[in-house]
Structure formats: structure tokens, C-alpha cells
């Protein structure tokens with residue numbers, strides 16, 4: 001079996017799965033603490049002339065994939081944001097502000113909202129929160145959104161999804177001011193993404209996080225073939241548009257695609273966001289492809305502490321044996337969603353401060 005080395009300098013986040021390192025060496029990452037003598041990447045790249053080495057996303061013989069460490073990349077981004085906030089807030093006279101609206105008591109939503117507020121505190125943002133009962137009226141929810149739209153201390157607003165069935169979700173998302181739509185779910189933001197020459201005010205966090213993972217892992221997107229599995233407004237559609245805007249040739253795969261496996265197998269870059277546990281199998285993956293797994297699915301596991309474990313939309317072990325790089329679940333795309341939310345809020349803050 002040919003084992004490939006990473007040759008492009010990448011952030012401290014793609015690490016050698018085969019060598020079981022949790023951080024990479026300095027040839028992979030300038031800030032890494034692993035000595036080069038222990039790094040599989042270095043050993044292998046010493047063997048092959050640089051010009052002959054395979055780039056991430058280019059096809060080659062089967063290989064052990066490098067892990068794209070979203071948790072570490074998200075941490076790096078939070079540090080960058082914290083440093084920028086420190087610099088900006090004195091002149092601005094206030095910190096960036098994010099308002100988080102939670103409806104009901106879903107455990108997962110409560111966890112995500114808590115994580116978002118914690119992340120705000122970590123980077124020096126002010127967070128505002130409104131928790132509403134499961135049976136809140138749409139009118140009351142819209143009133144809360146309108147209040148935050150008018151609040152000068154609030155740069156970003158998000159309503160945690162999913163919402164209870166009796167609420168018209170799209171009507172609520174449409175009510176968030178375009179300038180504060182840090183989730184990027186407003187139809188005008190998605191529409192602008194689809195049009196050449198128009199930039200959205202905000203790009204939705206999960207697809208933006210996928211692109212950031214590719215960028216910080218040294219994956220060249222331009223000229224590559226990409227498959228996006230899933231066509232949701234929140235992830236699949238914007239992810240496909242972002243890849244296309246980055247000059248990839250993109251095919252979307254969904255439940256009515258007759259030749260899904262074939263389409264995915266032709267792709268240099270795969271973004272899996274179909275919400276079905278381990279649906280994308282190892283033999284769907286083109287050797288050397290880069291795999292970004294958006295799925296977070298809980299599967300029963302009596303041996304796990306919580307009684308379940310999380311898996312992605314990709315059969316990880318099988319795909320990792322074929323891909324050149326892959327994101328894990330957990331610790332891949334998930335943490336990037338919150339890092340991108342912070343980045344969007346900072347962008348909104350900077351625009352609002354500059355326009356005063």
C-alpha cells in the first residue's frame with residue numbers, strides 16, 4: 001500500500017492518523033510541538049521529491065487519510081478573533097454583541113446555545129439571550145427578534161433551530177435584519193451566494209466552516225470536482241454554491257439521485273450533509289479524495305458512557321482508508337460552526353462600527 005505524505009504547509013490541524021499524533025510537526029504547522037523526527041509526514045516527505053508528491057484532493061493509490069482536526073482549527077480561529085476584539089473594542093467603545101434566542105427545552109439545542117454563549121465569553125463578545133417556552137406564539141417570537149433588530153449593542157442575532165412545529169420557521173428567519181443575520185439563513189443571503197457578482201452579507205456558518213477547513217488544510221478547490229451529498233437550505237445548498245464560487249465543478253446528490261455512488265466516486269472533494277448515519281461508504285470515495293463530514297448522528301451504543309456515540313454521514317474507518325484527508329465526528333465540522341458564528345458576528349460588528 002502506498003502511504004502518502006502531506007506536502008503543502010498546512011495549519012496545525014491536519015495530523016497523521018497512521019502515526020496517531022494529536023498535533024502535527026513543524027513542517028506541517030509552525031506552532032506544532034511534535035519533533036520532526038517523530039512525524040510520519042516528515043519521514044515520508046523526505047522520501048519523495050516535492051514535485052512528485054500528491055496534493056490533497058488529487059487522486060492517487062489508496063492511502064491512510066490525514067485527519068482534519070476541526071476542534072484545533074476552531075480553537076485557532078477563536079484565538080484570532082479574541083486578539084482582534086481586544087484591539088478593536090477600545091476605539092469602538094463596546095464589544096461585539098450576539099443575541100441567541102432559544103425556544104423550548106430540547107437538550108441538544110440547549111447544549112449548542114450554552115456552547116455559543118461560552119464561546120462568546122471566551123473571545124470577549126457580549127452575549128444576550130432570550131429563552132422562550134415551547135408553546136410561545138409566533139407573534140411573541142417575532143417581537144423578540146424585532147427588539148434585537150433595534151438594539152444597537154447587538155451585532156448578530158440567531159434563533160436556534162429547529163423550532164417547534166407550530167412556528168413558521170422561514171417567517172422567523174426572514175424577520176432577522178439582514179445586517180444581523182449571522183447564521184446567514186436569510187433568503188437574500190442565500191440568493192446572493194447563488195449570483196455571480198453579488199456577495200452575501202453573511203455566509204451560513206456550517207458551509208463556511210467546511211470551506212475554512214479546506215483552506216486551512218491546504219486543499220486547492222479551484223479546478224477540482226466536488227460532490228455535495230444533501231440539499232438542505234442550511235448546509236447542502238450553500239456548501240455547493242461556495243464550492244462553485246471557489247471554481248470547483250460541483251454536483252449535488254440527494255435522495256432522488258439515481259447514481260449517487262457514481263457521482264461521489266468521481267469527486268475530488270466530498271461534503272456529506274445528508275443527515276443519515278454512515279450513508280457514504282468507503283467504496284463511494286475516490287482514492288485520494290478529501291472528505292468533509294457534516295453529519296452528527298447519535299447511534300445507540302451500550303458500551304458508551306452516554307449510551308450512544310456520535311457518527312457522521314460517512315462510514316469513517318472505511319473512508320479514511322481511501323481518502324487523503326477526512327474530518328472526524330465529533331471534532332470536525334461541528335466546532336467550526338460556532339467558530340464561524342463568532343467570525344460572522346465580528347464581521348457584522350466591524351461593519352456597524354465603521355458605518356457609525
Ligand SMILES: Nc1nc2c(c(=O)[nH]1)N[C@@H](CN(C=O)c1ccc(C(=O)N[C@@H](CCC(=O)O)C(=O)O)cc1)CN2
Nearest residue numbers: 112158159160161162183205330331332333334335337
Ligand atoms: N440557528 C442555528 N441552528 C442550528 C445550527 C446553526 O448553525 N444555527 N446548526 C445546528 C446545531 N449547531 C449549532 O447551532 C451545532 C451542532 C454541532 C456542534 C458541535 O460542535 N458538535 C460537536 C459534537 C457535540 C456533541 O458531543 O454532542 C462536534 O461535532 O464535534 C456545534 C453546533 C442545528 N441548529
Ligand SMILES: [Mg+2]
Nearest residue numbers: 192193195198
Ligand atoms: Mg454571489
